[in-house]
Amino acid sequence: xxxxxxxxxxxxxxxxxxxxxxxxxxxxxxxxxxxxxxxxxxxxxxxxxxxxxxxxxxxxxxxxxxxxxxxxxxxxxxxxxxxxxxxxxxxxxxxxxxxxxxxxxxxxxxxxxxxxxxxxxxxxxxxxxxxxxxxxxxxxxxxxxxxxxxxxxxxxxxxxxxxxxxxxxxxxxxxxxxxxxxxxxxxxxxxxxxxxxxxxxxxxxxxxxxxxxxxxxxxxxxxxxxxxxxxxxxxxxxxxxxxxxxxxxxxxxxxxxxxxxxxxxxxxxxxxxxxxxxxxxxxxxxxxxxxxxxxxxxxxxxxxxxxxxxxxxxxxxxxxxxxxxxxxxx
Ligand code: NAI
Numbered sequence: 001x002x003x004x005x006x007x008x009x010x011x012x013x014x015x016x017x018x019x020x021x022x023x024x025x026x027x028x029x030x031x032x033x034x035x036x037x038x039x040x041x042x043x044x045x046x047x048x049x050x051x052x053x054x055x056x057x058x059x060x061x062x063x064x065x066x067x068x069x070x071x072x073x074x075x076x077x078x079x080x081x082x083x084x085x086x087x088x089x090x091x092x093x094x095x096x097x098x099x100x101x102x103x104x105x106x107x108x109x110x111x112x113x114x115x116x117x118x119x120x121x122x123x124x125x126x127x128x129x130x131x132x133x134x135x136x137x138x139x140x141x142x143x144x145x146x147x148x149x150x151x152x153x154x155x156x157x158x159x160x161x162x163x164x165x166x167x168x169x170x171x172x173x174x175x176x177x178x179x180x181x182x183x184x185x186x187x188x189x190x191x192x193x194x195x196x197x198x199x200x201x202x203x204x205x206x207x208x209x210x211x212x213x214x215x216x217x218x219x220x221x222x223x224x225x226x227x228x229x230x231x232x233x234x235x236x237x238x239x240x241x242x243x244x245x246x247x248x249x250x251x252x253x254x255x256x257x258x259x260x261x262x263x264x265x266x267x268x269x270x271x272x273x274x275x276x277x278x279x280x281x282x283x284x285x286x287x288x289x290x291x292x293x294x295x296x297x298x299x300x301x302x303x304x305x306x307x308x309x310x311x312x313x314x315x316x317x318x319x320x321x322x323x324x325x326x327x328x329x330x
Pocket of ligand 1: 272
């Protein structure tokens with residue numbers, strides 16, 4: 001039986017984790033969940049929001065499904081998410097954004113996968129206060145990180161039957177940093193003759209995404225553009241309740257929804273488990289369980305098509321009702 005770390009999070013985390021684990025179990029797939037607590041609730045007992053045992057569990061199991069955890073504001077703790085990415089070198093942020101049945105959006109037939117570089121760019125945190133009136137943030141782009149993220153995007157495209165990979169930069173202005181990213185894309189692209197390639201500037205991409213999002217397939221971007229564009233794409237398909245994600249590295253992968261711990265609806269059996277369920281479906285594909293992934297995805301789509309959904313999507317179902325409806329459709 002496959003052992004997978006389950007970080008059930010806090011806030012709405014435990015509610016949506018239970019729903020998702022129940023749905024996977026009902027599909028017939030046996031998973032040995034190694035349940036690990038993290039976040040605000042464990043600080044009191046263990047002193048830190050991400051104890052070493054959680055990292056060790058992921059190192060051992062290689063794969064984790066993670067519900068959201070609260071980052072306490074102003075208490076000097078590093079975000080659990082940032083720490084996970086750093087400690088496990090999860091260099092690729094993967095955000096598949098696809099329309100769901102009955103989820104009202106401005107556009108139909110959106111099916112975009114955003115691949116964001118997760119480790120450098122302006123997020124490397126290298127900042128200087130030059131004097132009282134001037135500050136600088138340094139944008140770091142390296143050949144090593146750019147090559148591996150571009151390779152990740154092409155490998156993802158091949159593995160998932162996608163047609164095109166499009167690189168997004170501002171290489172006309174930042175000729176050295178974004179220029180290097182673009183050069184790496186071209187070098188990597190040469191090894192994938194069956195995948196179409198495209199190059200676009202970030203400003204042009206943003207305009208086209210809000211006019212014709214159907215024209216895009218897999219996007220690969222440096223960290224800052226990737227952060228912004230992945231949220232834009234999440235908005236295209238219906239927002240937080242349905243936006244899935246994953247952080248993936250050479251050795252480990254952590255699958256998690258984009259949304260936070262939603263303390264405003266915690267404990268009310270109201271939370272939408274769809275984003276975590278979609279993250280779990282992507283995880284099943286990643287570990288090669290394609291048929292279970294497809295089966296659960298189909299049951300989710302049929303449930304939504306039947307007009308069954310939680311309040312954030314305009315429905316009346318509780319978290320449990322929604323999960324039970326998916327189970328009935330399996
Ligand atoms: P949030 O995503 O938790 O909530 C924003 C709004 O969306 C709220 O009104 C909430 O009720 C709603 N919402 C979010 N997910 C939902 C779901 N599945 N079903 C129905 N409604 C949903 O963002 P917020 O309030 O800014 O952050 C709350 C906490 O979550 C913070 O401590 C933050 O640090 C943490 N956080 C954790 C993340 C993670 O673990 N990956 C990611 C983002 C935030």
